[in-house]
Amino acid sequence: MSWTDERIDQLKGMWERGLTASQIAEELGGVSRNAVIGKAHRLGLQSRPSPVKANDAPKKAPAPPRKPASPAPAVEAEAAPRPVAPAPVAEAPAPVRAFTPAAAPAAPAPAPVAEEAAAKPQPRIVSVGPGGFLRQGPGDQQAPIPPAPPRRLVPAKPSAEIAGKTSLLDLTERICKWPMGHPGEPDFHFCGEAVNPGFPYCVEHCGRAYQAQLPRGTRRPPPPLPFGGPRVR
DNA sequence: CCCTGATTCGC
DNA sequence: GCGAATCAGG
Numbered sequence: 551m552s553w554t555d556e557r558i559d560q561l562k563g564m565w566e567r568g569l570t571a572s573q574i575a576e577e578l579g580g581v582s583r584n585a586v587i588g589k590a591h592r593l594g595l596q597s598r599p600s601p602v603k604a605n606d607a608p609k610k611a612p613a614p615p616r617k618p619a620s621p622a623p624a625v626e627a628e629a630a631p632r633p634v635a636p637a638p639v640a641e642a643p644a645p646v647r648a649f650t651p652a653a654a655p656a657a658p659a660p661a662p663v664a665e666e667a668a669a670k671p672q673p674r675i676v677s678v679g680p681g682g683f684l685r686q687g688p689g690d691q692q693a694p695i696p697p698a699p700p701r702r703l704v705p706a707k708p709s710a711e712i713a714g715k716t717s718l719l720d721l722t723e724r725i726c727k728w729p730m731g732h733p734g735e736p737d738f739h740f741c742g743e744a745v746n747p748g749f750p751y752c753v754e755h756c757g758r759a760y761q762a763q764l765p766r767g768t769r770r771p772p773p774p775l776p777f778g779g780p781r782v783r
Numbered sequence: 784c785c786c787t788g789a790t791t792c793g794c
Numbered sequence: 795g796c797g798a799a800t801c802a803g804g
Contacts (some may be wrong), residue, residue: 553796571788585797587788592795597788724785 551580553589561586565595716742726752728759 551557557578564574571586578586716725716739726741727750743752751759 570786572786582797583788584799588790588797589795591789599788 551578558589558593561589562593562595565590565598568598715739726750726755728752728755 553561560578561574564577565586569577571583571590575581575583575586581589715730715737718740724745726743726745728741729738730741731738741752741755743754745751746753746756749756749759
């Protein structure tokens with residue numbers, strides 16, 4: 551697979567929306583997690599909270615890269631600290647994103663533009679981006695980025711009653727993929743147990759999925775199908 | 784162990 | 795430019 555424009559767009563969008571590199575890799579297909587990360591960096595999509603890179607006050611150069619490929623750049627008189635974390639937006643009560651499943655699907659999405667723009671805007675910080683990133687005025691950052699990415703619509707994953715349940719996006723090679731409930735239902739999810747090594751299901755569901763062949767002529771109630779059959783329970 | 788992202792470096 | 799290998803924290 552190669553990085554077509556479209557795939558790059560998808561990568562950007564998902565990266566900005568906070569999906570993990572693994573999830574992005576799965577979504578795109580044909581690429582590894584590493585490939586995604588590598589590409590993201592090459593694109594300049596800069597670091598999101600990394601478990602490994604949390605520090606920012608290296609008092610004594612604890613563990614600099616073993617092999618500094620490039621020598622230190624020129625001295626940078628950095629007056630402004632770089633805004634790694636979203637600065638506490640004054641009084642912004644972090645609106646809890648409550649997804650209402652029954653909400654009107656096709657609707658003019660009310661852009662979360664600053665409604666409280668009544669007051670005179672401050673000179674410096676302009677707005678908060680989609681991922682909570684600060685956008686800054688011209689002059690203190692790089693590319694414009696105005697061409698609103700014609701990002702593809704991707705099914706949002708609400709956290710309705712699914713919270714805590716295994717969604718399609720949670721599936722990995724070692725998670726039991728036995729469906730619970732029926733697709734389309736609000737609480738449809740997957741088993742989520744650890745798989746029986748070598749199988750797509752956990753031990754219990756392997757028992758349901760793989761059944762010994764009985765002697766000919768033996769009558770037996772049909773095994774419950776994962777889905778598609780009449781509702782059970 | 785599993786997960787994460789960052790970095791390096793041969794291709 | 796690409797991404798596997800490696801590193802390192804949670």
